[in-house]
Amino acid sequence: MDIAEIKGFDDPRLPDWLDIWQAAFPAEELVPFSRVLCELGRSGSPHHFVAGSIDDRVCAMAWYVDMAGGTDHGAIWLWYLAVHWEMRGRGHGAALLRDLVDRFRRRGTVRALVLEVEDPDALKGPRSDLAWRRIGFYQRLGCGLLTGVSYSIRAAAWSPRTRMCWMVLPFAPLVAEEAFELIRVSTEAEISRVGPLGLEFGEPSVPNQPTRP
Numbered sequence: 001m002d003i004a005e006i007k008g009f010d011d012p013r014l015p016d017w018l019d020i021w022q023a024a025f026p027a028e029e030l031v032p033f034s035r036v037l038c039e040l041g042r043s044g045s046p047h048h049f050v051a052g053s054i055d056d057r058v059c060a061m062a063w064y065v066d067m068a069g070g071t072d073h074g075a076i077w078l079w080y081l082a083v084h085w086e087m088r089g090r091g092h093g094a095a096l097l098r099d100l101v102d103r104f105r106r107r108g109t110v111r112a113l114v115l116e117v118e119d120p121d122a123l124k125g126p127r128s129d130l131a132w133r134r135i136g137f138y139q140r141l142g143c144g145l146l147t148g149v150s151y152s153i154r155a156a157a158w159s160p161r162t163r164m165c166w167m168v169l170p171f172a173p174l175v176a177e178e179a180f181e182l183i184r185v186s187t188e189a190e191i192s193r194v195g196p197l198g199l200e201f202g203e204p205s206v207p208n209q210p211t212r213p
């Protein structure tokens with residue numbers, strides 16, 4: 001997979017990137033489109049728009065916010081990761097995430113990658129099953145599920161609240177209390193403790209396994 005950052009509105013990958021993003025998430029989890037307009041190409045913006053392409057066709061997108069700055073040992077906040085709806089389950093999502101994680105790790109100053117996923121306990125039926133599979137996907141790639149917290153988002157001022165869970169991929173040893181503080185401080189999330197904090201990691205998969213065509 002060819003992985004490249006989209007830096008401006010004249011990038012030919014942008015329309016496909018936007019379609020994958022908009023198609024992959026429920027409306028209540030999409031931030032307003034105006035955020036793309038404001039952040040893409042803005043000098044000094046911490047927002048990064050990444051496209052993964054195969055044979056010049058965009059098949060995966062990522063949008064992350066670099067809260068780590070240059071040297072302050074903060075977090076990278078993964079806002080969105082998605083694969084084209086016809087190309088899921090072929091390893092592309094894992095390949096893109098592994099590539100990003102390798103880059104962040106090599107910087108040496110990033111403390112952790114943090115991200116939100118839908119809370120399976122707030123959903124029913126197949127949506128809940130999918131939310132658990134998504135957590136498993138991130139756990140296999142090294143993320144831990146932060147337990148003992150309550151959190152919800154309002155992605156846009158006109159959206160209903162959605163209950164979410166936090167996941168953390170540490171680049172250096174990090175206990176659950178530190179992960180909680182890192183999320184609270186670097187993302188300014190309104191996250192509350194509702195029980196003993198824990199970080200639940202799953203079985204890691206073989207790193208850098210080849211992507212199936």
Ligand SMILES: CC(C)(COP(=O)(O)OP(=O)(O)OC[C@H]1O[C@@H](n2cnc3c(N)ncnc32)[C@H](O)[C@@H]1OP(=O)(O)O)[C@@H](O)C(=O)NCCC(=O)NCCS
Pocket residue numbers: 024025079080081082083084087088089090091092093094095116117130133134136137
């Ligand atoms: C989650 C997602 C990025 C994974 O990328 P992918 O290329 O499909 O996944 P891979 O082939 O690398 O790994 C397969 C795993 O992805 C997850 N997955 C597959 N299809 C999925 C889907 N439609 N929705 C959510 N997770 C899915 C599952 O955990 C699957 O493993 P499993 O079948 O053993 O449960 C991709 O499926 C997707 O775009 N889903 C919709 C958007 C989303 O949920 N993004 C993550 C939240 S930020």
